[in-house]
Amino acid sequence: MENKIRIRQISKIIKRIDIKKFVRKADRFLTACRNLNNTVMPETGESRPPEKKKRIRIIKKYEAEFEKFEKQAADITSASSDLMELHARFPFVMNGQKTGNAQIDEKTIRYLKKMRDQQTELLFTIDEEISIMKNMILFSERIRSVVHSHWHTLDSASNFLDLMQERMEHRPNPLLLQSAMPDPEIKQLCDESNDSGRKKPDLDQVSKPFAEFRRMTIDAADEINFRKQALVQNAKELRQGWNCLKRLVKSGYSPQMQTGMDQLYRLHDQRKKTFDRFIKESRKTWL
Amino acid sequence: MTEATGTEAVDTENEESAATDKQAALDSDVEKVLDKYSESVETKPVIGAKRPVDYRPSQVAYFENRDVRSHSFDSSNLQGIVDEIKIIEDGIKNIIASRTKKIVNEERPVEKQRPVHNVGLPKLLVRLGLLKQEMETYTDIEIIKKEVPRRPDEVLVSEFRVMIDNYIKSLKGLNEGLRNTVTEVDGIVKNLTEVSDAFTDQIHSDRRAYNTQIKHSKAIETQLDEIVPIHESMSPLHDRYAQVEKMRDHMEMDLRESQGMELKYKTNIDMGVKYQSALKSYRTLINDFKERGDIHVNMVDKFADGASHMKIAVDNVSQICSGVAKVTQSMIMIVESIDDGNKVLGRYAALVGDQMSAAPKWEMEYNALKDAEEVYQKNDMYRIEQLKDNRKELEQLIDNTTE
Numbered sequence: 001m002e003n004k005i006r007i008r009q010i011s012k013i014i015k016r017i018d019i020k021k022f023v024r025k026a027d028r029f030l031t032a033c034r035n036l037n038n039t040v041m042p043e044t045g046e047s048r049p050p051e052k053k054k055r056i057r058i059i060k061k062y063e064a065e066f067e068k069f070e071k072q073a074a075d076i077t078s079a080s081s082d083l084m085e086l087h088a089r090f091p092f093v094m095n096g097q098k099t100g101n102a103q104i105d106e107k108t109i110r111y112l113k114k115m116r117d118q119q120t121e122l123l124f125t126i127d128e129e130i131s132i133m134k135n136m137i138l139f140s141e142r143i144r145s146v147v148h149s150h151w152h153t154l155d156s157a158s159n160f161l162d163l164m165q166e167r168m169e170h171r172p173n174p175l176l177l178q179s180a181m182p183d184p185e186i187k188q189l190c191d192e193s194n195d196s197g198r199k200k201p202d203l204d205q206v207s208k209p210f211a212e213f214r215r216m217t218i219d220a221a222d223e224i225n226f227r228k229q230a231l232v233q234n235a236k237e238l239r240q241g242w243n244c245l246k247r248l249v250k251s252g253y254s255p256q257m258q259t260g261m262d263q264l265y266r267l268h269d270q271r272k273k274t275f276d277r278f279i280k281e282s283r284k285t286w287l
Numbered sequence: 288m289t290e291a292t293g294t295e296a297v298d299t300e301n302e303e304s305a306a307t308d309k310q311a312a313l314d315s316d317v318e319k320v321l322d323k324y325s326e327s328v329e330t331k332p333v334i335g336a337k338r339p340v341d342y343r344p345s346q347v348a349y350f351e352n353r354d355v356r357s358h359s360f361d362s363s364n365l366q367g368i369v370d371e372i373k374i375i376e377d378g379i380k381n382i383i384a385s386r387t388k389k390i391v392n393e394e395r396p397v398e399k400q401r402p403v404h405n406v407g408l409p410k411l412l413v414r415l416g417l418l419k420q421e422m423e424t425y426t427d428i429e430i431i432k433k434e435v436p437r438r439p440d441e442v443l444v445s446e447f448r449v450m451i452d453n454y455i456k457s458l459k460g461l462n463e464g465l466r467n468t469v470t471e472v473d474g475i476v477k478n479l480t481e482v483s484d485a486f487t488d489q490i491h492s493d494r495r496a497y498n499t500q501i502k503h504s505k506a507i508e509t510q511l512d513e514i515v516p517i518h519e520s521m522s523p524l525h526d527r528y529a530q531v532e533k534m535r536d537h538m539e540m541d542l543r544e545s546q547g548m549e550l551k552y553k554t555n556i557d558m559g560v561k562y563q564s565a566l567k568s569y570r571t572l573i574n575d576f577k578e579r580g581d582i583h584v585n586m587v588d589k590f591a592d593g594a595s596h597m598k599i600a601v602d603n604v605s606q607i608c609s610g611v612a613k614v615t616q617s618m619i620m621i622v623e624s625i626d627d628g629n630k631v632l633g634r635y636a637a638l639v640g641d642q643m644s645a646a647p648k649w650e651m652e653y654n655a656l657k658d659a660e661e662v663y664q665k666n667d668m669y670r671i672e673q674l675k676d677n678r679k680e681l682e683q684l685i686d687n688t689t690e
Contacts, residue, residue, distance in 0.1 A: 088540065120540065124547050132554050139562050146482050147569075150475040154573065157468040157580065164465065164583055209572040216565045279546050282553045283501055 006090050007246060013086070014242050016079040017126070019235035022072045023228055026133070029069040030221055032062040037144070037217055040151045069137075073130050080123045087120055108253040111261055115245040118268040122238045125271065129231050133224055140220045147213050154209070240264055369615050372608040379601065380439040383446050388434045397429045445605070451598040455591050462587040469580040476577060479570040486563040490556055497552035504545040511538050603688065610684045613677040620670050627666055631659050 039055045244261050247254075403421045405413055412418035518535050521528050638652045 084540075088537070121543070124543055128547050128550055131551055135551075135555055136558060139558055142482070143562060143566060146479065150478065153468075153471045153475060154576070157472050158576070160465060160468055161580060161583060164461065164587070209569050209576070212565065212569045212572060216562070216569075275546070275550070278553075279504075279549055282549065 006086065007249065010083065010086055010090070010242070011246070013079050013083050014239060017076055017083075017235060017238065019076070019126075019231055022076055022130075023232060025065070025069045025072045026224065026228055029065040029137075030224065032058070032065040033140075033144075033217070033221070036062045036148075037214070040148050066137075066141075070134070073134055076130055077127055080127045084120065084123050087116065087123075104253050108248060111253055111257075112245070112248050114265050114268075115241055115248060115261065118241045118264055119238065119245065121268055121272060122234055122241065125275075126231060126234050126238070129227050129234070133227055136220060136224060140217070143213075143216065151210075237264060237267060241268075366615075368611055372611060375604060376608060377439065379447055379605075380442040383442045383450060384437040384439040386450060387437060387442075387446070389437045389441075391433050391435045393431050393433045394428050395431055396426045398424050399427045400424055447601050447605075448598055451594055451601075455594050455598075458587055458591045458594070462584055462591070465580065465584050465587065469577055469584055472573065472577040472580060476570060476574050479566065479573065483563055483566050483570065486559055486566065490559040490563065493552055493556045493559065497549065497556060500545060500548050500552060504542060504549060507538060507542045507545060511535070511542060514538060606684050606688060610681055613680055617674050617677045620673060624667060624670050627663050631656075631663050634659055 035058045039058055240260070241264050244257055244264065247257060400422045403423050405420075409418060413420050514531065514535050518531050521531060525531075634652075634656055638656060641652075
C-alpha cells in the first residue's frame with residue numbers, strides 16, 4: 001500500500017517535469033532576446049531601430065520572459081531533485097511480484113535495477129542540462145548588457161567619423177594636406193581613403209565588432225536549441241522508463257516489455273558511456 | 288731768366304773750382320735736368336700774346352646734345368615684380384570671393400490686407416457690430432535677405448585672415464567633439480577590459496572548484512573500489528547483503544552526482560573561455576576603431592596648424608607685396624627725378640655750350656632754364672615728401688614683421 005502511494009507520488013512529480021512547457025518558455029525567451037538585440041543593432045533589412053516606447057516595451061518583455069524561463073527551469077530542477085530523493089527511498093525490491101517462475105523473477109529483479117538506474121541517470125542528465133543552459137544564458141546576459149550599454153556611444157562615434165571623412169573628401173585641400181603629410185599614419189589614412197574610392201572604410205570599422213557580437217548571439221542560440229532538443233528526448237525516455245518501472249513494480253516482468261526496456265536501456269548505456277568518456281578526457285586536460 | 292738761373296748754376300760750379308769726379312757726375316745730371324727744363328720753357332706761349340676775342344674753345348660734342356641722359360635704369364624688372372604681385376593678390380581675392388558670400392537686403396513690394404480706417408459713425412457701427420469691417424489692399428515693402436556671390440574686386444586681402452580664422456575655429460570645434468568621442472570609446476575599451484578580467488577571475492575560480500571536485504570524485508571512486516568486490520563476492524542470502532547493496536547504491540549515486548558537478552564546471556569553464564576570447568576580439572575591433580579616431584583627431588589638429596601657417600604666410604605675402612610696391616614706386620620716382628634732372632642739365636649744357644651773345648636769346652633761354660629749375664624744385668619737393676612717406680610705411684611694415 002505504501003508503495004502504491006509512493007508510486008502515485010512519483011507519477012505526479014514526473015508529470016510536473018513538463019519539458020514541453022520549458023521548451024516553449026525557452027523559445028519565447030530566445031525570441032525576446034533577438035528582438036532586444038534588434039533594437040540595438042537592426043538586422044540587415046530593417047531600416048532603423050524602433051522608437052523609445054517600443055524599445056521599452058521590448059525590454060520589459062525580455063525581462064518577463066527571462067523570469068518565466070527561470071521559474072520553469074527552477075520548477076523542473078526541484079521536481080527532479082524530489083524525484084531523486086523518492087527514488088533513493090523507494091525500495092525497488094521484489095514485493096509480491098513473485099510468480100514462482102524463477103527465470104521471470106530473476107528478470108524482474110534485474111530489470112528493476114536497470115530501469116531504476118536509467119531513471120536516476122536521466123534525472124541527473126536533465127538537471128545538468130538545465131543548469132548548463134541557465135549558465136549559458138547568464139554569461140550571454142553579461143556580455144549583452146555590456147555591449148548594449150555602449151552601443152549608442154559607438155554608433156554616434158562612427159556617424160561622426162563618417163561625417164568627418166566625408167568632409168575631408170569633399171574638400172581635399174592639397175596645401176593643408178601637405179602640412180599634415182609628414183606623419184606616416186595620417187599619410188596611410190589619406191592613401192586608404194583615396195585608394196578605396198567611394199567606399200567608406202569607417203563604416204566597416206564599426207560594423208565589424210557588431211558582426212562579432214551578432215555571431216556570438218547566434219552561436220549561443222544554436223547551442224541552447226541543441227540542448228533543448230536533447231532535453232526533449234530525455235524527458236520522453238524518462239516517461240517511458242517510468243511506465244516500464246511502474247509495470248514492473250505492480251505486476252512484474254512480462255516478455256512484451258522486453259524489447260521496450262532493452263531499447264531504453266541501450267540508450268541509457270550509450271549515454272553513460274559518453275558521459276564517462278567526457279569525464280575521463282576532461283580530467284586529462286586539467287590535472 | 289732762365290739764362291740767369293743757368294748762369295748762376297754755372298757760376299756756382301765755377302766757384303767750386305776744386306772740381307772732383309763727383310762734381311763731374313753731378314754736373315752731367317744737372318745738365319740733363321736743365322735740358323729738360325729748357326725744352327718745356329721754350330714751348331710755353333707768351334701770355335697776352337693773342338687777343339681774347341680770337342679765342343675759340345674746341346667744339347665739344349656735348350653742348351649740342353640738349354638731351355642729356357644718364358645710363359637708363361631698366362625698370363622693366365621692377366614692373367615684372369609688380370605684375371607678379373598683382374597676380375598673387377588677384378588669386379587670393381578670387382579665392383575669398385568664391386568662398387564667402389555677401390548678404391544683400393532686397394526690398395520687394397508685396398500686397399497686404401489691412402482694415403479700412405473708419406471715422407465717426409461708421410466706426411461706431413463697426414464697433415457695435417452692425418456694419419462689417421472692410422479690408423483694403425495696400426502695398427508694403429518686404430525686406431528679404433538674399434545671398435549674392437561676390438566679385439573679386441570688392442574683396443580685401445585682409446579678409447583672408449578672417450576667413451582662415453573661421454575655418455580654424457570650426458575645425459577646432461569639430462575636433463573637440465571628435466576628441467570627446469574618442470575618449471568615450473576609450474572608456475568603452477577599458478570597460479570591456481574589466482569585464483574580460485572578471486571573466487578570467489571566474490574561469491580561475493571555476494578551475495579551482497573543478498579540481499577540488501575531481502579530487503572528491505576520486506575519493507568516492509576509491510571507496511567504491513573497496514566496496515564493489517565485496518558486494519560482488521557476497522551472496523544475496525547474506526545478512527548484510529541488503530545493507531552493503533544499499534551502501535553501494537548510495538555511493539554510486541554520490542559518485543554520479545560528483546561527476547555531474549565536474550561536468551557542469553567543465554562546461555562552464557569551456558563556455559567562459561569561448562566567450563572571453565570572443566569578447567577579446569570584440570574589444571580589439573573597438574580598439575582599432577578608436578585608434579582610427581585618434582588618427583583623425585591628429586589629422587585635424589595638423590590641418591588647423593597648417594591653416595594658421597597659411598594665414599601667417601598670406602599676411603607676410605600681403606605685407607611684402609605692399610612693401611615691394613612702395614619700394615618700386617620710390618624707385619620709379621627716383622628714376623623720374625633723375626630724368627627730370629637730366630633734362631635740366633641738358634638744357635643748361637646747351638645753354639653753356641652755345642655762344643649766347645645775343646641777349647634776348649640768352650634771356651629767353653635763361654628764363655626757360657629758370658622755369659625748368661623751378662619745376663624741378665617743385666617736383667623734387669613733392670618727390671621727397673613721397674619718399675619720406677614710403678620710408679615711414681616701410682619701417683612700419685618691417686616693425687610689424689619683426690614683432
